Amino acid sequence: MNTSESALARWGRRLLALVLGLFGLFMVVGGAWLISLGGNWYYAIAGLLSIASALGLARRSPRATLWFGILFVLTLVWTIWESGADYWGWVPRFALILIFAIAFSFLLPTLHARLSRGTARAVPLALVAAFIVAGCLAFVPHHVTAASNVPAIADNPFVADTGPAVESGLPSTDWPAYGGNQAAQRYTSASQITPANVKDLKVAWTATVGDIPSDTRWGVQNTPLKIGNMVYVCGYLNKVSALDAATGEHKWDFDPGITAASVPYTPSCRSMSYYEDPTSASAPGATTSAMCNRRIIFGTLDARVIELDAQTGQRCTDFGKNGEVSLTEDMGKVYHGYVSITSPPVVIRDTIVVGHTTVDGQRAFGPAGVTKAFNVKTGELKWAWDAAAPNDPAPRKGDDLYKRGSPDVWTSFTGDNKLGLVFLPVANASGDYYSSTRSADENKYSPSLTALDVETGMPRWTFQNTHNDVWDYDPGSPPTLLDYPQADGSKVPAIIFPTKNGEFYVLNRETGKSLFGVEERPVPQGGFEPAARSKTQPFSKFASVAQPDLTPASMWGITPLDQLVCRIQFAQADYRGKFTPPDVTKPIIDYPGYNGGVDWGGVAFDPARGLIIANYNDMPNYTRLVPRKEADKLGWKAKDVLNDPVADAKAEGAGDPQEGIPVAVDVNAGWQLKFTGMLCKEPPYGGIRAIDIRDGRTVWDRPLGTARENGPFGLPTGLPIDIGTPNNGGSVVTKSGLIFIAAATDNLIRAIDITTGKTIWSATLPAGAQAMPMVYEQDGREYVVITATGHHFMHTPKGNYVVAYALPKH
Numbered sequence: 156m157n158t159s160e161s162a163l164a165r166w167g168r169r170l171l172a173l174v175l176g177l178f179g180l181f182m183v184v185g186g187a188w189l190i191s192l193g194g195n196w197y198y199a200i201a202g203l204l205s206i207a208s209a210l211g212l213a214r215r216s217p218r219a220t221l222w223f224g225i226l227f228v229l230t231l232v233w234t235i236w237e238s239g240a241d242y243w244g245w246v247p248r249f250a251l252i253l254i255f256a257i258a259f260s261f262l263l264p265t266l267h268a269r270l271s272r273g274t275a276r277a278v279p280l281a282l283v284a285a286f287i288v289a290g291c292l293a294f295v296p297h298h299v300t301a302a303s304n305v306p307a308i309a310d311n312p313f314v315a316d317t318g319p320a321v322e323s324g325l326p327s328t329d330w331p332a333y334g335g336n337q338a339a340q341r342y343t344s345a346s347q348i349t350p351a352n353v354k355d356l357k358v359a360w361t362a363t364v365g366d367i368p369s370d371t372r373w374g375v376q377n378t379p380l381k382i383g384n385m386v387y388v389c390g391y392l393n394k395v396s397a398l399d400a401a402t403g404e405h406k407w408d409f410d411p412g413i414t415a416a417s418v419p420y421t422p423s424c425r426s427m428s429y430y431e432d433p434t435s436a437s438a439p440g441a442t443t444s445a446m447c448n449r450r451i452i453f454g455t456l457d458a459r460v461i462e463l464d465a466q467t468g469q470r471c472t473d474f475g476k477n478g479e480v481s482l483t484e485d486m487g488k489v490y491h492g493y494v495s496i497t498s499p500p501v502v503i504r505d506t507i508v509v510g511h512t513t514v515d516g517q518r519a520f521g522p523a524g525v526t527k528a529f530n531v532k533t534g535e536l537k538w539a540w541d542a543a544a545p546n547d548p549a550p551r552k553g554d555d556l557y558k559r560g561s562p563d564v565w566t567s568f569t570g571d572n573k574l575g576l577v578f579l580p581v582a583n584a585s586g587d588y589y590s591s592t593r594s595a596d597e598n599k600y601s602p603s604l605t606a607l608d609v610e611t612g613m614p615r616w617t618f619q620n621t622h623n624d625v626w627d628y629d630p631g632s633p634p635t636l637l638d639y640p641q642a643d644g645s646k647v648p649a650i651i652f653p654t655k656n657g658e659f660y661v662l663n664r665e666t667g668k669s670l671f672g673v674e675e676r677p678v679p680q681g682g683f684e685p686a687a688r689s690k691t692q693p694f695s696k697f698a699s700v701a702q703p704d705l706t707p708a709s710m711w712g713i714t715p716l717d718q719l720v721c722r723i724q725f726a727q728a729d730y731r732g733k734f735t736p737p738d739v740t741k742p743i744i745d746y747p748g749y750n751g752g753v754d755w756g757g758v759a760f761d762p763a764r765g766l767i768i769a770n771y772n773d774m775p776n777y778t779r780l781v782p783r784k785e786a787d788k789l790g791w792k793a794k795d796v797l798n799d800p801v802a803d804a805k806a807e808g809a810g811d812p813q814e815g816i817p818v819a820v821d822v823n824a825g826w827q828l829k830f831t832g833m834l835c836k837e838p839p840y841g842g843i844r845a846i847d848i849r850d851g852r853t854v855w856d857r858p859l860g861t862a863r864e865n866g867p868f869g870l871p872t873g874l875p876i877d878i879g880t881p882n883n884g885g886s887v888v889t890k891s892g893l894i895f896i897a898a899a900t901d902n903l904i905r906a907i908d909i910t911t912g913k914t915i916w917s918a919t920l921p922a923g924a925q926a927m928p929m930v931y932e933q934d935g936r937e938y939v940v941i942t943a944t945g946h947h948f949m950h951t952p953k954g955n956y957v958v959a960y961a962l963p964k965h
Contacts, residue, residue, distance in 0.1 A: 179201075212266075227256055325342060332380070333426035341760065342887070345891075367391070373946065376944070377389045385465065388942065392422060394409070394410050452507060485557075498565065505532065516820065578650060601619075656747055659699060697851040698852075709836060747773065748775050755883065756883055825881065838858070861876055887928045897926065900923070902920050905917040939960045
């Protein structure tokens, strides 16, 4: 033993002994708990070795090195065994132990008197070098499928023929619909900005629209429209502005008089709609035209549909009463924020079809989810379709004539002028996690994609994506239309239907029949309502972004400590793979969770290359049904005014009372640890994929989103590590081969080369951008425009910005 020890070495030894001892104690206690649940023995053994090494350090005993050496080797072997070459799997298992080893190595001369000076220097240098290499590897994208066999560009073989209309065809100069055109392909034939010059993009103009929310719910999610020389934007509380397309200058503003009491989960105004009277001779962008020959149509958070003259922003007084109609007429009792229009109305021929969100989780028998259709010029109610009475769409007059809590259509949808159909992604009844009170018709039509005759409201076909759903797998994505070429030269009208649980269905949009086939597979049984569970669930034979089932080794954390907590929670849950039914006795792991797969952002489609561009989430939920008596004791009661400006907004399902049915529900969305805020599943948490429409093949796939604004305890790391973050909001594809997308939690907008999947340009936005970009041309210049308003659930900063990018003027 070396009898001399500097003060610095002494205090360093004591500090490391204390840290190792506390670490070991946590590992022993947690590891023993995990063993009792039938879990892995590593943590308890590693804890004992840590304590033994800590005691040796405290006594300045050479045996400390032996115990720590065993711990180091054991951890290395165990990490290789469980994670192999998976980089993110190494982080919680080995990173902290490597840091401990570096600290320990500097104490070796204190513990071993005969240690040579060369060895004393070499060991720390080797360990530090290993740590540096490991750190550098974090900046190399992992979980990447490299591009292969990318289809060549052709003359738009997959373009959708939806009949003559302003919003039909491929947009270039304008962007007249939420998805660019009626087919919602989110594709533009504009090609001035290319992979070669996109690096030169600069901010062309910035505008502000509406207010910045002062309460805890924000996230407007708006995609503007562009018609003629005007860009139309919807802001917070549905304040609408018309901006000059070249400069961003305000032309007019309209305030519908919404208050924060009407805000549901988020104050979304995802987009608006445009209608141009086909009998009008006025051209888009004309400075003079008859009043309301061109109309901007939008829905409000208090469930009104309002029409404005596109040129002046004045109400179209020939529509309804003073330019508006209300969805809540003949709906019975409605509470503040329970019935809101958060997605754009859709115009098919001369008909506006309007869905709405009926707030989840509060009252299982709240307002009905009726979808209504109005004459676009007069506001006359044509039909009202309810999934609880699907074959009786005739309008009804009087309160409570519709089944309370019936399925709504909350997300965006589209239609087909040529076929005269509207395609509705039908959600669940209000009690998302309990199905026994649903009628036979509700169980048939929800959740589903259902096609209605736009003239009568009668269903033509319905395709169900989940049977007797109790996982909140209501479809969130707007469907995308295309025409599918056949060998004989004919084309099949088709529709792409992405889902939250990751399945992609491609259907004949005339008949609802799958073009690639659907397989009914057995799924786990039991749960709280065993008799109500379907024996099988539909899986697409075309494509899926769903990942393999989770295992205990999939659990993650920054250190072994939080990974251990996640493994304990995994062992405590009932998890038997996809569609494990929820229960009151144990939590379940719902994977993908309700924000997983493809949500309201939807997909983009390149009709020239035949590529679906899908950004998706890869996160589980940790869900438990709560008996009514327990929920009552916890004080979980339905609210009459949903938005409390002073209370923190929470994720959907987190302590929701579901009044009216036997169980409440508690959802840990994303399965986050309360202390650190980190997710229990290993990264990536979100990705973007190119899928060949011809056969469902993955052309390329990679994580989407960096860790620059994310980290433990909510602290941003500032590091451009492609970890793959949660993302909401879709993409836009250009003819030149660029994908523009924001969506992730890193507050960046980026351009991706469609042929490689690689990001080739990015820019920092002034707030979060959980919205879809849009592209247009004005005065010979191409613009990429996105709204940046943030999102409370995504923890991105709030704002009220509209940002336009363009190449420098020459």
